[in-house]
Amino acid sequence: MKLTIAVIPGDGIGPEVTAQAKKALNAVAEVYDHIFLYKEAQMGACAIEATGNPLPDATIKICKKADAILFGAIGELKYDNDPSAKVRPEQGLFRLRRELGLFCNIRPVKSYDKLIKNSPLKKEVISGTDIVIFRELTGGIYFGNKEISEDGKTASDVCSYTYEEISRVTHLAFKAAQDRRKKVTLIDKANVLETSRLWRKTVTEIAKEYSNVELNFMFVDNAAMQLVLNPTQFDVILTENLFGDIISAEASVFAGSIGLLASSSIGDKCALFEPIHGSYTQAKGKDIANPLGSILSAAMLLEHLGLREEADAIVRAVEKSLALGITTQDIKGKNQYAASTAKVGDFIADYIANQEDSNM
Amino acid sequence: MKLTIAVIPGDGIGPEVTAQAKKALNAVAEVYDHIFLYKEAQMGACAIEATGNPLPDATIKICKKADAILFGAIGELKYDNDPSAKVRPEQGLFRLRRELGLFCNIRPVKSYDKLIKNSPLKKEVISGTDIVIFRELTGGIYFGNKEISEDGKTASDVCSYTYEEISRVTHLAFKAAQDRRKKVTLIDKANVLETSRLWRKTVTEIAKEYSNVELNFMFVDNAAMQLVLNPTQFDVILTENLFGDIISAEASVFAGSIGLLASSSIGDKCALFEPIHGSYTQAKGKDIANPLGSILSAAMLLEHLGLREEADAIVRAVEKSLALGITTQDIKGKNQYAASTAKVGDFIADYIANQEDSNM
Numbered sequence: 001m002k003l004t005i006a007v008i009p010g011d012g013i014g015p016e017v018t019a020q021a022k023k024a025l026n027a028v029a030e031v032y033d034h035i036f037l038y039k040e041a042q043m044g045a046c047a048i049e050a051t052g053n054p055l056p057d058a059t060i061k062i063c064k065k066a067d068a069i070l071f072g073a074i075g076e077l078k079y080d081n082d083p084s085a086k087v088r089p090e091q092g093l094f095r096l097r098r099e100l101g102l103f104c105n106i107r108p109v110k111s112y113d114k115l116i117k118n119s120p121l122k123k124e125v126i127s128g129t130d131i132v133i134f135r136e137l138t139g140g141i142y143f144g145n146k147e148i149s150e151d152g153k154t155a156s157d158v159c160s161y162t163y164e165e166i167s168r169v170t171h172l173a174f175k176a177a178q179d180r181r182k183k184v185t186l187i188d189k190a191n192v193l194e195t196s197r198l199w200r201k202t203v204t205e206i207a208k209e210y211s212n213v214e215l216n217f218m219f220v221d222n223a224a225m226q227l228v229l230n231p232t233q234f235d236v237i238l239t240e241n242l243f244g245d246i247i248s249a250e251a252s253v254f255a256g257s258i259g260l261l262a263s264s265s266i267g268d269k270c271a272l273f274e275p276i277h278g279s280y281t282q283a284k285g286k287d288i289a290n291p292l293g294s295i296l297s298a299a300m301l302l303e304h305l306g307l308r309e310e311a312d313a314i315v316r317a318v319e320k321s322l323a324l325g326i327t328t329q330d331i332k333g334k335n336q337y338a339a340s341t342a343k344v345g346d347f348i349a350d351y352i353a354n355q356e357d358s359n360m
Numbered sequence: 361m362k363l364t365i366a367v368i369p370g371d372g373i374g375p376e377v378t379a380q381a382k383k384a385l386n387a388v389a390e391v392y393d394h395i396f397l398y399k400e401a402q403m404g405a406c407a408i409e410a411t412g413n414p415l416p417d418a419t420i421k422i423c424k425k426a427d428a429i430l431f432g433a434i435g436e437l438k439y440d441n442d443p444s445a446k447v448r449p450e451q452g453l454f455r456l457r458r459e460l461g462l463f464c465n466i467r468p469v470k471s472y473d474k475l476i477k478n479s480p481l482k483k484e485v486i487s488g489t490d491i492v493i494f495r496e497l498t499g500g501i502y503f504g505n506k507e508i509s510e511d512g513k514t515a516s517d518v519c520s521y522t523y524e525e526i527s528r529v530t531h532l533a534f535k536a537a538q539d540r541r542k543k544v545t546l547i548d549k550a551n552v553l554e555t556s557r558l559w560r561k562t563v564t565e566i567a568k569e570y571s572n573v574e575l576n577f578m579f580v581d582n583a584a585m586q587l588v589l590n591p592t593q594f595d596v597i598l599t600e601n602l603f604g605d606i607i608s609a610e611a612s613v614f615a616g617s618i619g620l621l622a623s624s625s626i627g628d629k630c631a632l633f634e635p636i637h638g639s640y641t642q643a644k645g646k647d648i649a650n651p652l653g654s655i656l657s658a659a660m661l662l663e664h665l666g667l668r669e670e671a672d673a674i675v676r677a678v679e680k681s682l683a684l685g686i687t688t689q690d691i692k693g694k695n696q697y698a699a700s701t702a703k704v705g706d707f708i709a710d711y712i713a714n715q716e717d718s719n720m
């Protein structure tokens with residue numbers, strides 16, 4: 001198979017970890033006889049620096065033409081602490097989500113036995129957790145009208161949702177639930193928000209088409225609590241954009257390392273894959289960032305394109321690296337050496353190459 | 361001292377736990393020679409049932425005249441699951457917050473050594489946690505314009521903030537920080553929301569008046585993560601209404617029992633005190649609900665009115681009940697009997713009466 005993969009390394013540790021994911025993809029290409037063409041594109045702070053625009057047109061073009069997009073991370077501290085900056089790295093990511101219609105963000109959160117010791121939660125609480133979060137990604141308060149008054153003393157943001165926006169991500173969540181434990185929990189704030197009531201109504205209606213899936217409702221404040229108290233009660237979580245941002249960040253610490261989690265953002269025509277860890281600029285260039293999130297994003301990408309066996313080969317390599325303790329400092333065991341970002345990438349690539357050799 | 365206390369038992373377990381708080385207050389009144397006059401008022405589902413209105417005018421009147429308000433809980437399952445209900449219990453609480461100008465919600469979260477075993481977090485993570493959350497309570501998306509289109513297919517909620525709204529709660533948070541570990545963390549989503557950028561700008565400006573207090577910023581998604589990863593890093597948290605709802609709910613599970621946490625909602629002229637646990641209707645009338653949250657709310661009420669010694673007497677009684685294991689089922693030890701709601705209340709009242717006797 002010949003595939004074009006748009007690669008957006010982005011900011012902070014993005015380039016380093018993406019480079020490791022490419023190593024893994026190259027190993028897969030060799031073993032399974034595929035051709036992967038990489039098209040690099042810019043987005044974020046680096047794009048602002050280079051072009052003044054966090055999302056240059058060239059990037060959109062490259063992404064639209066590609067079979068899938070591999071993305072690193074976005075964001076620079078200097079913009080975070082400057083509320084007056086008009087051009088911000090993150091705008092690139094929002095606009096890309098919007099331009100490509102990436103309306104559904106999917107974040108699996110699973111507790112790895114090997115990493116439970118790193119989780120802030122007690123073993124008996126976290127053990128067995130296996131959640132997938134479906135977050136609406138192109139609507140809500142992220143994209144609503146924003147205003148600041150002339151005197152700079154009053155600001156507003158509008159959150160709005162339509163039936164269609166809710167419906168399409170809901171169908172994806174229910175379909176996923178059918179292949180899993182058949183339970184969807186809608187997280188909202190229907191006791192306060194009109195948009196949440198529209199979510200509850202719409203999702204209730206659509207749920208009727210999936211009679212073998214159980215639907216539950218939970219207020220977002222209660223969900224923030226329940227996630228910590230009893231994460232194993234959740235199977236598929238479905239929620240709007242801002243709640244999804246908060247809830248999936250909260251859930252991401254359970255696994256024992258955020259450096260390990262991957263996500264996909266999909267639309268009708270395009271799909272983007274990224275680790276959830278963010279740009280982590282403090283670690284930039286130090287060769288210490290955990291590349292597994294990016295590598296597992298590459299696995300999700302392959303699976304999305306129908307290359308399930310290839311995806312599994314990557315996942316097996318990651319599991320091996322955990323089992324052997326060939327990992328970066330953030331998840332290393334007590335008496336283990338920490339491997340560098342590049343070393344972990346090399347190990348994964350080698351293992352993919354060799355495990356297949358020995359299978360043949 | 362002669363004080364008028366408005367008492368709003370509310371829904372679910374509200375009446376049961378409030379009754380225990382009154383026992384504690386009565387014991388205090390006797391020992392310290394005060395007169396507490398209670399004025400009962402209705403709010404929530406019970407008020408809808410009785411009057412059709414979740415917040416009858418009589419309630420507002422009683423609250424405005426009182427020196428402080430003791431509130432139980434609000435909410436009934438049947439309204440939660442009916443998105444089409446036009447009249448909702450919670451509206452009573454919002455409107456009360458708004459009518460009385462209760463713009464600042466204060467929630468202390470402290471880990472009790474005795475209860476750490478009940479926390480979902482590992483001991484080394486939670487131990488030493490001592491946070492106070494300042495949540496803006498009468499602005500933001502809770503009170504902004506809400507719309508649903510005629511065809512019922514598009515909904516919107518507006519979040520807005522003014523300089524003044526941000527300013528007054530900010531001053532309270534910084535003042536509290538001065539008496540504590542001198543650190544304020546503002547939680548927002550300034551990389552996305554215009555209102556958050558106004559928060560960041562306003563708070564940064566006001567912080568200059570408190571030069572001995574350190575100000576930090578944290579995006580709400582990161583905060584949801586950091587709270588679980590490392591709660592001891594926080595001292596005073598300052599945030600807007602909706603984020604405050606989510607973040608304080610999340611933080612509330614750390615202590616090992618949500619049944620124990622109290623909160624105050626204060627304005628320029630009024631102050632309301634309530635446990636944070638909510639109506640928990642499943643337990644209603646069973647005499648199993650934990651009354652300590654309500655009892656500690658009564659202690660906060662006394663302290664707010666300048667009766668610090670009296671407040672301390674309640675807190676000591678609560679600590680004694682924990683030490684002796686005279687507690688409801690939710691926090692009882694392995695081989696202990698669970699005491700009923702009323703029994704815990706009786707113990708607290710007795711202890712207040714007798715500890716003072718023995719001091720005299």
Ligand SMILES: CC(C)[C@H](C(=O)O)[C@@H](O)C(=O)O
Pocket residue numbers: 074075090093245551552581
């Ligand atoms: C970078 C940031 C604006 C973004 C978001 O809030 O969507 C991130 O937190 C995410 O979840 O992808």
Ligand SMILES: CC(C)[C@H](C(=O)O)[C@@H](O)C(=O)O
Pocket residue numbers: 191192221434435450453605
């Ligand atoms: C009852 C509910 C609407 C309320 C809120 O969201 O403010 C509650 O969660 C709270 O925090 O007091």
